[in-house]
Structures are given as structure tokens and as C-alpha cells.
Amino acid sequence: MNAANRKVYVVDDDAAVSKGVCRLLRSAGYEPQAFNSAMEFVQYYRASLPGCLVLDVSMPGISGLELQSWLEKLNSPLQIVFLTAQGDIPTSVNAMKHGAVDFLTKPVNETALFKAVEEALRRAQKFAAARTETEAILTRLATLTAREREVLEHIVSGQLNKQVAAQLGTVEKTIKVHRARVMEKMGVTSVAELARMAEKIGIANLPVPSSASPAPPAPPNHRVSA
Amino acid sequence: MQAELGNTGILTGAKAKLGAGAQGWGAGINSGMLRAGLLVFVGYYLGAQLGLALTFHPHPVSVMWPPNSILLAALLLSPVRTWWFLLVCALPAHLISEVQGGVPLRMVLCWFLSNCSEALIGAGLTRFLAGSTANFARMRGIGTLFLCGGLIGPFLSSFVDAEFVALNQWGNQEYWVVWRMRFFSNVFTALTLTPAIVIWATGGWQFLRSISKTRWLEAVVACAGLLTASLWTFCWQKAGPDSIPSLLYVPLPFLLWAAVRFAPNGTSAGTLCIALLAIWGAVHGYGPFGSHSPQQNALAIQIFFIVVAIMFMFLTASIGERARAEERFTKAFRASPDAMLISRLSDGHIIEVNERWEKMLGYRKSETLGRAITDLNIYTSRANREAFLAVTETREHFQGSDVSLLKKNGEQLYAMISGDVEEIGGEPCWIFIIRDVTDRKRAEEAQQNLAHLTRVTTLGELGGSLAHELNQPLTAILSNAQAATRFLDMDPSDMPEVRRILKDIVQEDRRAGEIILRMRGMLRKEEARMLPQDLNEIVVEVLGFLRSELLIRNVTASTRLAPNLPSVQGDHVRLQQVLLNLIVNACEAMGHTPASKRIIVIETQEAGEGLVQASVLDHGPGFPSRNSPQMFEPFRTTKPNGLGLGLPICRSIVESHGGRLWVENGVGEGAIVRFTLKTEVEVTA
Numbered sequence: 015m016n017a018a019n020r021k022v023y024v025v026d027d028d029a030a031v032s033k034g035v036c037r038l039l040r041s042a043g044y045e046p047q048a049f050n051s052a053m054e055f056v057q058y059y060r061a062s063l064p065g066c067l068v069l070d071v072s073m074p075g076i077s078g079l080e081l082q083s084w085l086e087k088l089n090s091p092l093q094i095v096f097l098t099a100q101g102d103i104p105t106s107v108n109a110m111k112h113g114a115v116d117f118l119t120k121p122v123n124e125t126a127l128f129k130a131v132e133e134a135l136r137r138a139q140k141f142a143a144a145r146t147e148t149e150a151i152l153t154r155l156a157t158l159t160a161r162e163r164e165v166l167e168h169i170v171s172g173q174l175n176k177q178v179a180a181q182l183g184t185v186e187k188t189i190k191v192h193r194a195r196v197m198e199k200m201g202v203t204s205v206a207e208l209a210r211m212a213e214k215i216g217i218a219n220l221p222v223p224s225s226a227s228p229a230p231p232a233p234p235n236h237r238v239s240a
Numbered sequence: 241m242q243a244e245l246g247n248t249g250i251l252t253g254a255k256a257k258l259g260a261g262a263q264g265w266g267a268g269i270n271s272g273m274l275r276a277g278l279l280v281f282v283g284y285y286l287g288a289q290l291g292l293a294l295t296f297h298p299h300p301v302s303v304m305w306p307p308n309s310i311l312l313a314a315l316l317l318s319p320v321r322t323w324w325f326l327l328v329c330a331l332p333a334h335l336i337s338e339v340q341g342g343v344p345l346r347m348v349l350c351w352f353l354s355n356c357s358e359a360l361i362g363a364g365l366t367r368f369l370a371g372s373t374a375n376f377a378r379m380r381g382i383g384t385l386f387l388c389g390g391l392i393g394p395f396l397s398s399f400v401d402a403e404f405v406a407l408n409q410w411g412n413q414e415y416w417v418v419w420r421m422r423f424f425s426n427v428f429t430a431l432t433l434t435p436a437i438v439i440w441a442t443g444g445w446q447f448l449r450s451i452s453k454t455r456w457l458e459a460v461v462a463c464a465g466l467l468t469a470s471l472w473t474f475c476w477q478k479a480g481p482d483s484i485p486s487l488l489y490v491p492l493p494f495l496l497w498a499a500v501r502f503a504p505n506g507t508s509a510g511t512l513c514i515a516l517l518a519i520w521g522a523v524h525g526y527g528p529f530g531s532h533s534p535q536q537n538a539l540a541i542q543i544f545f546i547v548v549a550i551m552f553m554f555l556t557a558s559i560g561e562r563a564r565a566e567e568r569f570t571k572a573f574r575a576s577p578d579a580m581l582i583s584r585l586s587d588g589h590i591i592e593v594n595e596r597w598e599k600m601l602g603y604r605k606s607e608t609l610g611r612a613i614t615d616l617n618i619y620t621s622r623a624n625r626e627a628f629l630a631v632t633e634t635r636e637h638f639q640g641s642d643v644s645l646l647k648k649n650g651e652q653l654y655a656m657i658s659g660d661v662e663e664i665g666g667e668p669c670w671i672f673i674i675r676d677v678t679d680r681k682r683a684e685e686a687q688q689n690l691a692h693l694t695r696v697t698t699l700g701e702l703g704g705s706l707a708h709e710l711n712q713p714l715t716a717i718l719s720n721a722q723a724a725t726r727f728l729d730m731d732p733s734d735m736p737e738v739r740r741i742l743k744d745i746v747q748e749d750r751r752a753g754e755i756i757l758r759m760r761g762m763l764r765k766e767e768a769r770m771l772p773q774d775l776n777e778i779v780v781e782v783l784g785f786l787r788s789e790l791l792i793r794n795v796t797a798s799t800r801l802a803p804n805l806p807s808v809q810g811d812h813v814r815l816q817q818v819l820l821n822l823i824v825n826a827c828e829a830m831g832h833t834p835a836s837k838r839i840i841v842i843e844t845q846e847a848g849e850g851l852v853q854a855s856v857l858d859h860g861p862g863f864p865s866r867n868s869p870q871m872f873e874p875f876r877t878t879k880p881n882g883l884g885l886g887l888p889i890c891r892s893i894v895e896s897h898g899g900r901l902w903v904e905n906g907v908g909e910g911a912i913v914r915f916t917l918k919t920e921v922e923v924t925a
Contacts, residue, residue: 027791028712030748034719037741041726072708072791099711100704100792120715124722 019135021065025049025081026097027073031120035068035097035127042128052076056084063092064142066115066134068127071098071105079105082112091141093134097122151215154200162199165192169205170212273322276314277329283310284330288337294519296534302425303519303538307334308355309429312389313437315363319372323363327356343410350404354397358426362393376438377504379557386550389434394426421535428542431549432515436508447505459502466494470514474521479530488518488528488544495548499556507556515545579674581613584667588612588632591669600655600676602648613672618645620652632670636661642677654681684767687892692765694889695817698824699762705789706759713752720745758785761813762820768811768896772920775808775815775852776801779842782819793827794835800843808852808917810897815917818890818901822856822913825886829860829911847916851899855914862905890915 022044026032029050036046046068049055053075055067067085071078082094096109099120106117115137116130158166168178175193179186202208287306295302307330314326331352338348365388366374374381402419405411411418451459469491477483491514498506521527522537529537529544573580579597583590593608601618608616613632619625624643631638639658647653656675661668699706724741727734758781783790783797790797808815819842826840840858847853887903894901894915901915 028716030716030744030751031712031719033744034716034723034748037723037737038719038726041723041730072788074791074796077794097715099708099715099788120711121718122715123718 019064019139020045021063022046022068022131022135023049023055023063023065023092024068025052025055025073025078026068026070027051028070031070035122038124038127039068039131042124044131052078052081055081059085059090061088061090063090065092065138066131067092067094068131069094069096071096071109072100079109082109082114086112091138091145093138093141095127095130095134097127148215151200151211155215157199158196162192162196165189166196166200166208166212169193169196170209172209269325273325276318276322277325280311280314280326280329281333283307283314284333285337288333292337292341294523296523296538303522303541304429304433304515305422305425306429306433307337308358308394308426309433310437311355311359312362312393312430313434313441315359316366316385316389316434316438317441320367323360327359330356344408347404347408347410350408351401354401354404357400358393358397361396362389362430365389365392375442376435377443377557377560379554379561382435382504382553382557385435385438386431386553390427390430394423394430398423398426421538424539424542424546428515428546431546431553432508432512435504435549435553436512439504439508444505447503455501459506462494462497462502462506466491466498466510466513469494470517474514474518474527474529475524477527479522479525479527481531483528483531485528485531492548495552496555499552500559503560504553504556507552511545511549511552514548515541518545576673579676581608581672581674582664583613583670583672585661585669586667588614591664597674600647600653600674601645613670618647620644620646632659642681645674654678687896688765688767691814691817691889691893692763694821694886695762695813698817698821698886699759702786702789702824705786705792706755708788708792710752710755713748713755716748717745717752720748762816764813766813768814770809770811770897772807773810773812773815774805775844775854775917776805778812778815779819779844779854782816782823783842785816785820786823789824789827793830793838795827795830795838795840797823797840797842800841802843802845805844805846805852806919808897809920810917814893814897818893818915819854819856821886821890825913826856826858826860826911829858832861833859850919851916852919853914853916855912857906857910857912859906859910862909862911863903887913 020043022039024032024035024039024046026035026048027050029048032048032050036048039046049058052069052073056076069078069081076084078096078098085092085094094109094114096106096114096117097120098105098117101117101119109117115134116126118126118130155163164182165178168181173181175186175189179189182189197203197208200208200211202211284307287310291302291305291307293302294304311326311330315323318326334352334355335348338351339345343351366384369388370381370384374384376382376385398419401422402415405413405418406415413421473487473490477487495507495510495514498510518527518529518541522529522541529541531537532540573592573594576594576596579600580592580594581590581597582592589610589612590608593603593605597608598604603616614625614629619628628643631641637660641657643655643657645653645655654677656677658673658675660671662671663669664671720741724738724745727738727741779799779801783799786797823840823842827838830838830840837859840856843853843855843857845853887901890913891901894917897917899915899917901913904912904914906912
């Protein structure tokens with residue numbers, strides 16, 4: 015495993031807790047980093063941040079659950095392990111529904127913590143790998159011309175060259191040429207492969223190549239503190 | 241009584257007159273006033289006759305001149321608005337008696353003026369200094385009378401008199417001789433006659449009625465002794481070089497008897513009686529006052545009786561004060577709603593208990609008297625008895641000690657005991673006052689129990705957040721400890737890190753300990769201890785205690801604490817409880833408030849008049865105003881798992897601290913609960 019995969023962010027408003035948890039993680043070879051509030055972490059956050067987030071639920075200002083939903087909107091690869099001093103079932107169910115890896119109660123035993131963090135890191139890596147693949151497909155897709163994309167959509171929907179040509183108002187030979195170009199540009203050798211790729215990125219809602227990437231959502235509302 | 245005291249008709253007249261005077265003479269000239277005027281007329285006339293009869297010829301001033309003193313007494317006993325009438329009534333009496341003696345009319349009128357001036361000065365000043373309700377049987381009353389009526393009145397009016405004598409060229413004496421003779425004569429009369437009249441007029445009847453049969457017998461014996469001694473001394477021995485001057489002390493023991501046993505009434509009457517006999521004797525050539533020139537004899541009689549009157553009247557007044565004080569004490573002792581017990585200081589034996597003692601403790605008087613107070617089985621414990629002994633042995637005064645005592649039937653009694661060492665019957669004694677405070681104590685206990693119950697309930701409601709609070713240090717400790725084990729297992733071990741970890745563990749353990757300590761403090765059931773408290777500090781403590789609760793409820797608390805807030809008098813835990821309850825209530829009230837507006841504000845400020853005010857403001861829906869009075873009823877709650885004792889107990893705690901608690905609605909939204917507490921009273925040493 016490389017260094018990036020050992021990164022654990024610990025967010026807890028109680029400095030003594032985050033310090034202790036970070037120590038424990040460091041003693042097991044992880045690379046922990048402590049944050050004393052969710053806001054501190056939000057300010058630090060970058061899209062490419064890999065790894066695992068050990069997150070306290072109740073904190074003054076932005077709570078753990080609010081931070082989770084913010085990250086979810088950003089489609090962050092970070093995997094969250096919740097750590098709470100008072101875990102009630104509705105809260106934990108809600109957290110798990112929104113993709114949390116685990117919901118641990120304080121005081122947490124090292125075995126449970128390591129197991130959850132390990133799982134989180136594994137998922138984060140998988141998520142990162144999947145995202146890398148999707149991004150590669152999207153890059154290739156961006157090289158297609160408008161006509162080639164039309165042809166691609168028809169092919170992956172299982173139509174024959176002849177049918178495609180009829181629908182696009184051209185001859186079968188032209189379609190064949192387009193099809194060869196599409197296969198080449200997408201780096202595949204069979205239609206089956208192309209279909210799997212299209213499925214992965216969800217061909218129905220392909221991003222429009224020309225539009226800019228959407229702005230990240232605003233950080234959760236930060237309440238006034240006394 | 242008059243006859244027994246061997247008095248002349250003057251006193252009878254004066255007494256009758258003053259009896260009417262005591263009933264009060266009405267406004268205008270009514271029948272009462274007319275009667276009083278008549279009495280003054282008769283009294284003045286008879287007094288003048290007596291005065292003339294007691295004149296040593298060729299002395300122009302008699303030894304004793306009763307009219308002035310009778311007039312003074314009459315004024316003292318009457319309302320000021322009737323004085324003019326009494327003086328008018330005295331005039332004819334004066335004219336008749338003086339003109340009979342062949343004195344020119346001008347001189348007669350002048351003397352009337354000087355006599356009136358004496359009575360007016362004496363009565364006016366006495367009224368002014370002692371008030372219209374002065375009691376002449378008391379030290380203050382008799383002192384004022386002697387000073388104003390007996391001294392200042394004669395002193396000033398004698399100048400007027402001597403001036404008139406000189407003006408009318410009456411007699412052939414020098415100015416100062418006339419002044420001196422008149423002064424002493426009038427002082428003597430005012431000191432012997434006026435007290436007798438006013439004292440008998442104001443309290444004579446009451447005095448006679450209060451005398452028991454044996455007392456009557458004693459009075460008869462005393463009177464007989466006094467008369468015999470006086471007659472023998474003043475009216476039996478022939479005056480002359482053979483008479484023994486010290487004989488005049490013979491009647492004095494009987495006068496002392498009167499002073500000790502028969503109040504100012506007996507003393508004043510006795511003094512007057514001896515004085516009259518002495519003058520009569522001297523005029524007729526008997527007794528120790530007949531041996532020199534008439535002038536010298538007159539002066540000797542006057543000075544002797546001035547001294548005797550002052551001495552014995554003050555003595556009897558002071559005896560009276562003492563007797564009254566003792567009587568008051570006895571009455572208070574008997575009727576006291578508190579149990580009282582008197583024990584001798586020397587051997588601790590109980591010499592007196594009151595009725596309430598018998599009822600309160602169940603011991604009859606007969607089984608209490610004569611025993612030592614420490615022998616009674618009234619102490620709930622040995623330590624209790626020792627403590628009591630220690631206090632009575634080392635101190636001479638203590639106040640308001642709360643103790644529990646055992647009744648004879650074994651029931652327990654809460655009492656507040658005060659004690660004082662006083663001399664009683666010539667011996668130093670402890671007087672203990674025992675007040676039954678069982679009811680108050682029970683009420684306090686009930687409040688204490690209720691306060692405790694609600695604290696426990698509140699802490700129960702806060703269970704989740706308290707667990708959260710405690711979990712934080714526990715988490716830090718566990719993580720640190722497990723990390724330390726791993727750092728030790730490493731090769732090489734990271735000893736510096738392990739040392740740092742252990743230090744942190746110790747710190748976190750202390751933190752957990754403090755949380756538990758705070759909780760135990762709140763859960764403890766203790767009597768309230770009123771000590772100076774900093775309310776601001778308590779606000780900060782309670783917010784610390786509620787940190788997790790606020791966090792979980794997503795509530796932000798802000799404070800506006802007045803700097804230099806005076807300390808308040810109160811019990812720490814109770815005041816914490818009030819704030820805790822109010823803050824938790826405020827949080828609960830904001831359950832449906834959007835998270836961004838869940839703010840509570842805690843304010844403290846000086847409220848003037850020795851009060852400090854604290855307020856808890858929330859942003860909830862506010863109080864439905866029509867429910868306001870009911871909110872303080874116990875067991876009324878809007879919470880599914882609340883006891884409904886929050887607000888009532890807060891109010892009862894605040895009120896037991898001498899403060900007030902009330903609710904208001906905020907200006908825009910939300911509710912405000914305010915309460916006041918008394919600031920600590922500066923105790924000056």
C-alpha cells in the first residue's frame with residue numbers, strides 16, 4: 015500500500031480525544047492528522063484528498079453528519095468512520111445510509127477502530143480506482159465528434175449498422191467507418207467492451223463535453239458561536 | 241389611709257380634687273373643670289391657712305408654703321388648655337387668705353403673680369421634658385419633677401418674689417435674705433407635698449386595691465411605727481440645749497420600710513407626714529429643730545427634708561423599676577411561647593422551668609427542678625451532650641444553636657437554643673430559651689428532599705449528555721493507553737512518546753474524576769449552607785456541566801455577565817440547580833426552533849436594593865401567557881418524561897433564598913425566566 019492510502023483525518027472538537035486517537039493510529043502505522051472542528055477540516059479539504067475520515071458526531075458549529083452530507087455532495091472519495099460518545103440508532107442508521115463505513119461508540123477499542131479504518135481505506139482506494147477508470151473513459155469520450163457519439167449511442171443500444179444508417183439517414187458504409195473510429199478512439203476491440211464502458215459511465219446522462227465542471231456545494235451552514 | 245397617715249385636711253382635699261383631675265377636664269368650662277376649679281380654690285385656701293399656721297413669727301415666709309405646690313400639682317394633673325382657669329380659681333382663695341393676714345392688696349397680688357409663675361414654670365418644664373403621660377412613680381418622672389418643679393420653678397420665681405417684696409417695701413429684710421427664705425421654703429414644699437399629691441392622684445386607688453390583706457396589716461404596723469417614732473422625736477421632746485440632734489434619725493427606718501415595701505405612694509405620704517409633724521413640733525417648741533433661732537430652725541427643717549425626700553423618693557423609684565423589670569421577666573417567663581429553663585451556674589442545678597417546658601419536653605416541673613441539666617435524658621447522642629457542656633462551660637452567651645433533643649416519650653424534637661448568664665436571686669444563672677423548630681425543620685427537610693429529587697431527575701434526563709461528557713476523557717485514556725502499549729512493543733521503544741502519553745492519561749483521568757465529582761455534588765442530599773457565592777461563577781460552572789447537553793441539542797449558549805457583580809448569599813448546589821433547570825428548560829423549549837436560531841442567553845446584572853438578577857432567555861415559542869400562574873404548580877408538565885417540578889422547585893429555592901422568580905415573554909420571540917437573589921449582607925464586626 016502506498017503512503018496516500020494510510021492517510022487518516024481525525025476530526026473531533028475534543029483535543030484530548032483527537033490527540034489520543036491520532037497516537038493510536040500512528041502507533042499502528044497509519045498517518046493520522048487531527049482537526050479540532052469540522053470547519054477546520056472544510057478549510058483544509060481538497061477534492062483530491064484520499065483516505066479515511068474518523069469523524070465525531072456532535073461538535074459545536076458544523077456537526078459530523080453535516081460534514082458527511084457536504085462531502086457526499088462533493089462526491090468525495092473520502093470514506094467516513096463515525097466515532098460518537100452517544101450513539102443512538104436513528105443517527106447511526108442515517109449515517110450508514112449515507113455511506114459511512116462504520117459507526118463506532120466511544121471509548122473505542124483499537125481492534126474495532128483499526129478494522130473500520132482498514133475497511134475505509136480499502137473502499138477509498140477502490141473508489142479512487144473506479145474514479146480513475148471513469149475519468150479515463152470520459153477523457154476518451156471527449157475526443158469523439160458529435161456524429162461519432164451519435165453512432166456510439168446507437169451501437170451500445172444494440173442496433174445493427176444497417177439500422178443505425180437508416181436512422182441517421184446515411185449509408186451503411188459510412189456507419190462502418192464511424193464505428194471503426196469510435197472503437198479506435200475508445201481503445202476497445204469489441205462492441206461488448208464498449209457496452210460495458212458505456213454502462214459504467216451511464217451513457218444516458220453523458221456529460222456534455224463543452225460544459226465546465228459544476229461548482230462544489232457551499233460548506234454547511236456555520237452557526238454563530240458565542 | 242389618710243387618717244392613718246395622720247394627714248391634715250389639705251391632702252384629703254387635694255386627693256379628691258386630683259381624683260377628678262385624673263378623669264380629665266374637658267374643653268371649655270364644663271362641670272369637670274368647674275369641679276377642678278373648686279378643688280383648687282379649696283386646696284389653695286386650706287394650703288395657705290396651713291402655711292400661715294406654720295409661720296415662725298416674725299418670719300414673713302412660712303417654713304412650708306403649700307399653695308404653690310398644690311397649684312403645681314393641679315397644673316401637672318390637668319390639660320394645658322385648662323391651666324388659665326385653675327389659676328383664676330386660685331386667685332380668690334389667695335385674696336381671702338392673704339387679706340385676712342392684713343397684707344396690703346398690692347403685695348397680695350404681687351405674691352399671687354410670683355406663686356403662679358412658680359407653678360407655671362415648674363409644670364411647663366416638667367410637661368416639656370417628661371411629656372404629658374409622665375409617670376411620677378418612675379425614676380425619669382420623679383427626677384424631672386424634682387428638677388423642674390422642685391428646683392428651677394422656685395429658683396426663678398424667688399427672684400420675682402424678692403423683687404416684689406423690695407418694690408412694695410414689705411418687711412425689712414434684705415433682698416437676698418427674702419430670696420433665700422422663699423427659695424428653701426418652696427423647694428421643701430415642692431419636694432414633699434407635690435409628689436404625694438400627683439402620685440396619689442394618679443395611682444393611689446390602684447395602689448390601695450393592689451394591697452393584699454397581710455400587706456394591709458404590715459402597712460398598719462409601719463404607719464404606727466412611723467407615727468410613734470415621729471411623735472416621740474418631734475412632738476414629745478422639749479426643744480432646747482438638752483435635746484439630742486441625732487434623734488431625728490429615729491423615724492427614718494420606718495420611712496425606709498415604706499420605701500422598700502410600699503412604693504412611692506407610701507414613701508411620699510410618709511415623708512410628708514414626718515415633715516408636717518416636725519414643723520408642728522418646731523413651731524410649738526418641741527423636737528430637735530427647736531433649739532436655735534426661728535430662721536435657723538426653719539432652714540434646718542427645710543434642708544433636712546429636702547435631702548430626705550430626694551433620697552427616699554429616688555430609692556423607692558429605683559426599687560420600683562427593679563421590681564417592674566423582675567415582674568416583666570416573670571411574666572415573660574411564664575407566658576413565653578418558648579420553653580425556658582434557669583439553672584445555677586455553680587452546680588448546674590435547674591431552679592426554674594416554665595409551663596411551655598413541661599409541654600415541649602414532657603418533663604413535669606417537679607421532676608426537673610433540682611436536677612442538673614446534664615442529667616436530663618434530653619440529648620440525642622453523647623456527642624450532643626458533650627457539645628452542650630462545652631458551650632455552657634466556656635461561654636456566657638450563645639444564640640440560636642440548632643440542636644435535636646429527645647422528649648421524655650422518646651420523640652425527637654428540633655430546637656433552637658439560646659442561653660445567657662444572668663444574676664438571679666443573687667446568683668449567676670444560665671437562662672436557656674428553647675424554641676421548637678420541628679415544623680420549620682420538617683418543611684426544610686421536605687424542600688431539601690424535593691430539591692434533591694428534582695436534581696436526581698434532572699441528572700437522569702441529562703444522562704445521555706453526561707455519558708458523553710464522561711466518554712471523552714475515557715476515549716482519550718483508552719486510545720492513549722493502547723497506543724502506549726504499541727509504542728513499547730516497537731523496536732526500539734518510543735520511550736519519550738510513552739512518557740508524554742502517560743502524562744496525558746493522568747490529565748484525562750483527573751478530568752473524568754472532576755466530572756464525577758461534580759455529578760456527585762449535585763446528587764448529594766445536604767442541608768442548604770448559606771455562604772457568599774459568585775453568581776457569574778456558578779453560571780460558568782453550569783454551562784461547563786451542560787457542555788455536552790448543549791452540543792447534542794445543537795444549542796449555542798452565550799452569556800452577558802455583569803462585571804464586579806456583588807456576591808449573593810446562598811447555597812452553591814441549590815443555585816447551580818436553579819440555573820441548570822432553567823437552562824435545560826430553555827433548551828427543551830427550542831426543540832422546534834431552526835438549528836441556526838437555537839441560542840440561549842444568560843444574563844446577570846445588579847438590580848439595586850441589595851439584589852442581583854439573573855435571566856435565561858431562549859428563542860423557543862415563549863410562554864402561553866394565560867398559563868403563566870399554572871406553570872409554577874407542581875406536577876404540571878409539557879414533557880412526556882418530566883416530573884413537572886422544574887419551575888416550582890426553582891421558584892421555591894429562589895424564594896427560600898429571599899429572592900423572587902418570574903417569567904416573561906421576549907420582545908420578539910422566546911421566553912425569559914428571571915430571578916433575583918439577595919446580595920451578601922456586609923457584616924460589620
